[in-house]
Amino acid sequence: MKVLVAVKRVVDANVQIRVKSDNSGVDVSNVKMSINPFCEIAVEEAVRLKESGVAEEVIVVSVGADACQEQLRTALALGADRAIQVQTEADLEPLAIAKLLNKVVEREDISLAILGKQSIDGDNNQTGQMLAALAGMSQGTFASNLEIENGEAIVTREIDGGLQKVALKLPSLITTDLRLNEPRFASLPNIMKAKRKPLVQITPEELAVDISPRLTTLEINTPAARAVGERVATVSELVEKLKVEGVL
Amino acid sequence: MTILVIAEHNNQALAQATANTLTAAQDLASKTNSEVVLLVAGQACQSVVEEAASTQGVAKVLVADCAALKQQLAENVAPLVVDLVKQENITHVLLSSTAAGKNIAPRVAALLDVAQISDLIEVIDADTFVRPIYAGNALATIKSSDGVKVLTVRSTAFEAVEFSAGDATIQSLPEAAEQGLSRFISEEVVASDRPELTSAKVIISGGRGMKNGDNFVLLEKVADKIGAAVGASRAAVDAGFVSNDMQVGQTGKIVAPDLYIAVGISGAIQHLAGMKDSKIIVAINTDEEAPIFNVADYGLQADLFDVLPEFEAAL
Numbered sequence: 409m410k411v412l413v414a415v416k417r418v419v420d421a422n423v424q425i426r427v428k429s430d431n432s433g434v435d436v437s438n439v440k441m442s443i444n445p446f447c448e449i450a451v452e453e454a455v456r457l458k459e460s461g462v463a464e465e466v467i468v469v470s471v472g473a474d475a476c477q478e479q480l481r482t483a484l485a486l487g488a489d490r491a492i493q494v495q496t497e498a499d500l501e502p503l504a505i506a507k508l509l510n511k512v513v514e515r516e517d518i519s520l521a522i523l524g525k526q527s528i529d530g531d532n533n534q535t536g537q538m539l540a541a542l543a544g545m546s547q548g549t550f551a552s553n554l555e556i557e558n559g560e561a562i563v564t565r566e567i568d569g570g571l572q573k574v575a576l577k578l579p580s581l582i583t584t585d586l587r588l589n590e591p592r593f594a595s596l597p598n599i600m601k602a603k604r605k606p607l608v609q610i611t612p613e614e615l616a617v618d619i620s621p622r623l624t625t626l627e628i629n630t631p632a633a634r635a636v637g638e639r640v641a642t643v644s645e646l647v648e649k650l651k652v653e654g655v656l
Numbered sequence: 657m658t659i660l661v662i663a664e665h666n667n668q669a670l671a672q673a674t675a676n677t678l679t680a681a682q683d684l685a686s687k688t689n690s691e692v693v694l695l696v697a698g699q700a701c702q703s704v705v706e707e708a709a710s711t712q713g714v715a716k717v718l719v720a721d722c723a724a725l726k727q728q729l730a731e732n733v734a735p736l737v738v739d740l741v742k743q744e745n746i747t748h749v750l751l752s753s754t755a756a757g758k759n760i761a762p763r764v765a766a767l768l769d770v771a772q773i774s775d776l777i778e779v780i781d782a783d784t785f786v787r788p789i790y791a792g793n794a795l796a797t798i799k800s801s802d803g804v805k806v807l808t809v810r811s812t813a814f815e816a817v818e819f820s821a822g823d824a825t826i827q828s829l830p831e832a833a834e835q836g837l838s839r840f841i842s843e844e845v846v847a848s849d850r851p852e853l854t855s856a857k858v859i860i861s862g863g864r865g866m867k868n869g870d871n872f873v874l875l876e877k878v879a880d881k882i883g884a885a886v887g888a889s890r891a892a893v894d895a896g897f898v899s900n901d902m903q904v905g906q907t908g909k910i911v912a913p914d915l916y917i918a919v920g921i922s923g924a925i926q927h928l929a930g931m932k933d934s935k936i937i938v939a940i941n942t943d944e945e946a947p948i949f950n951v952a953d954y955g956l957q958a959d960l961f962d963v964l965p966e967f968e969a970a971l
């Protein structure tokens with residue numbers, strides 16, 4: 409079974425971003441970039457499938473400019489076998505990315521695609537489900553557990569208020585939630601080894617995908633800041649204040 | 657023109673989030689001179705249909721009642737919605753930004769070959785919407801050039817309609833096809849007497865400062881006195897103190913209660929993203945420098961293990 413994992417290069421989770429003064433976007437120059445945390449969980453899950461003998465090969469894909477090779481190498485160091493960069497300078501929408509990934513799924517005869525449930529920059533939570541739709545695959549979103557049994561993916565999903573278990577026919581698409589696993593750290597020898605693993609580049613044109621945007625961002629604004637609050641010294645003072653506010 | 661809202665329900669009652677999504681739909685309808693149609697897809701969901709039909713502002717309720725839709729699996733619901741959009745004059749499809757809505761919406765959008773706009777917080781006009789990005793640290797105004805718009809609606813940004821005072825017509829749809837891709841096995845929904853996080857008026861949440869899961873009892877005791885829901889930060893979930901469905905934050909639940917009490921929560925960007933629209937925020941933390949104090953209306957710098965019992969006794 410071949411497993412595809414998609415990874416995205418994003419502004420690191422600990423960076424406090426700033427909106428550009430002309431409201432045209434978010435200033436991401438000179439900030440720390442990382443692999444999207446949910447994508448890292450996806451890589452870990454795929455590597456575990458390989459280690460347990462369920463998967464034969466783990467292929468990691470990223471769509472973006474050459475800088476995303478850094479995240480592909482990270483995934484290779486964590487245990488993916490080879491990498492594909494779909495090279496584009498354009499800032500693509502989830503639908504276009506899903507179309508590109510779908511072409512890779514077709515070409516590589518993928519049985520299982522594992523994606524993060526959302527990226528922490530765009531917060532869209534779309535690409536995985538869109539890929540599943542385009543590929544005609546079953547989908548197990550927000551997974552907190554995954555088992556492959558008798559040609560099916562048995563997925564425990566995080567739903568509002570609890571958990572749902574579904575059986576999915578392969579090929580299938582999984583998106584990862586927080587509790588699916590705890591990603592390992594790449595060891596130094598593995599980081600060195602990752603430099604020699606294959607990484608190929610292809611273009612959206614080669615994949616014959618129309619990536620033209622459907623959405624236009626008119627402006628980006630900073631949300632209104634909350635008014636400065638006050639400190640209270642004791643519990644009784646706090647209770648008093650909350651009673652005055654009418655919330656207790 | 658028609659705005660289609662996909663109702664979220666458990667075959668017995670409408671989910672509260674649908675009430676908020678309907679307000680967004682009605683706002684959009686008034687700006688585009690459209691009518692709002694509500695789709696109820698399920699099995700043996702007659703009580704939901706009745707509730708839907710009596711909801712103010714809903715012109716028509718479409719009912720798809722068959723075995724393939726019992727669990728509302730995305731693989732079976734999405735083609736049904738796509739067929740509806742193609743047959744009727746539907747310009748917008750709205751779902752709630754809940755686990756269920758987020759699961760289905762992108763599958764619908766991709767099958768329609770249109771972009772999706774997630775987490776709508778404001779309707780500007782028929783094509784233009786505002787949504788948060790980067791954990792709510794920026795708000796993007798986005799215009800869509802697609803003929804059909806698929807949107808998910810952030811519940812906290814819209815008031816809830818009452819499921820009453822309406823008189824919609826009801827129309828049955830033909831049976832939906834079983835796509836044979838996925839099968840429901842089981843569901844574990846945590847039964848609780850406390851209110852749901854996303855609709856609670858008061859929430860008390862714990863973070864890493866709670867030290868372990870057992871100490872959440874201290875929060876629960878306070879919660880039970882004031883009818884609050886109990887939440888947690890991602891740090892508390894990551895540390896294994898409590899389950900992920902209690903997580904408030906960028907990748908958990910987005911809440912905006914009248915009162916939010918953050919206990920032992922430092923206030924990472926990811927947590928603030930989930931609660932900073934609350935009306936009154938209280939922070940209880942030993943660390944004077946904790947960022948949570950920057951968004952708090954009332955900050956109490958003290959040891960939560962002293963404060964919580966005292967707070968409970970004072971209520």
